Amino acid sequence: MYRQQRVQADNKRDISLNKYTSNPAFVNNGYIDEHTRAHDENVSNDITDDQPTTGETVQNKANESSALRLKPFQIFRFADKWDIIMMIMGLSAAIASGAFYPLILLLYQTVIDSFIAIDRNQTEFETTSANIGLNCRNRTSYLGSDLSPYDNIMSILKWYAIFGVTCFVLLWIAFNCWIISAERQVRKMRYALINNIMRQDIGWFDCRSSSDLSSGLLVDALDNVRDGIGYQVADCTALLARIVACLAYSIWNGWKLSLVFLSVSPLIIIAFNITVVVSILFDCLTTLMAFFSIVYKENTEFIWTI
Structure with a gap:
């Protein structure tokens, strides 16, 4: 804006000088110097009045940042078919890993019930052995199994390992798919940004510092984009799936406390x-x-x- 106003002012000055130099009287009387000085003062005052203050500059930057806000799915416009496939795989794996968490809670509940059953059977055995005899047998039918509490705990331990390894593999798939897809998209964004920067005029570079271009745009901004469409999406999806699954399990198991x-x-x-x-x-x-x-x-x- 400032450069354009300065160029227009110089053009007006040249036109006015050509008009007055054709008359020798103005040249001899020194009118051209006075006219030129007055014209430069008017142009400087006009340009100074048009320049925004510091508060207006901050407000304009805030308005531009709010006006250029993207929608949630517009940031994925650099994704190709392979990126979409990886994002779908990562989304499915994250949801599955969150759905496994209530199953782990169910195993934990069964183990706690088995520990309580061991103490309960020991107490009942000590109180009733004197009256019934030593041939009595305790059955754990209230646990849904004819096994003893100790055998029931030992049979559940293997499922702990299976569910733990399954959740680890699913989270590894989810995070890797989203991170790889984010790296591919950010790479395309960086190339497109560099191409657009190289096509700008010289005046565009005069209005910006080198640190804003090197660290602000090419490093900080793209790193934030990569984190936002990378592992944070997988983490958020896994946590949301875990919340929904645990809420459904709690309502099914004890709806009053839920x-x-x-x-x-x-x-x-x-x-x-x-x-x-x-x-x-x-x-x-x-x-x-x-x-x-x-x-x-x-x-x-x-x-x-x-």
Whole structure:
């Protein structure tokens, strides 16, 4: 904007000078110098008035950042068919890993019931052996099995290992698929960004510092995109699947206690949202302080130079 206004002002000045140089009276009387000086002062005042202040610059940057916000699925527009296949595989594996968590809780519940049954059988055996005799047999039919509690625990231990290895493999598949797909998409984004930067005019580079282009765009911004469409998606999907599966299991196993927890859960959600809002405000203040520190440093350097 400033460069265009300066070019237009220079053109007007050349036109006015050509008009007055054709008359020798103006040249002899020194009118051209006075006219040129007055014209330059008017142009400088106009350009200075049109330049935005620091607060307006910050506001314009905030408006541009809010206007250029992408929709959730627009960020995946660089994905090809292989990336889509890997994302679907990672999504399925993350959901399956979250669904295995209630099964682990079910095994844990069975083991705890078996430990309680061992103590219960020992107590019943000591109280009834004197009256019935030593030929009595304890049966654990309330556990759903004719095995003793000790044998029942030993039979469940192998399922712990099986479910643990299965969850590990599913999470490994989910995270690797999403990370590989994110790396491929960020690589295409980096190439497209470099091509667009190389096609810009010289004035575009004058308005931006080298640190903003090298570290701001090519490193920090793309790293945030890679983290956002990479392992964070797999982690969020696995946690959501785990929450839904555990909630369904708790309602099936004990719906009264589950309703008590659900009645308190809105308070937990509100507290979590307050924490998120506070962290976002802190990030905004940190960004503002960094921007104003740069302005202050530049001004102090100019004063020191003078």
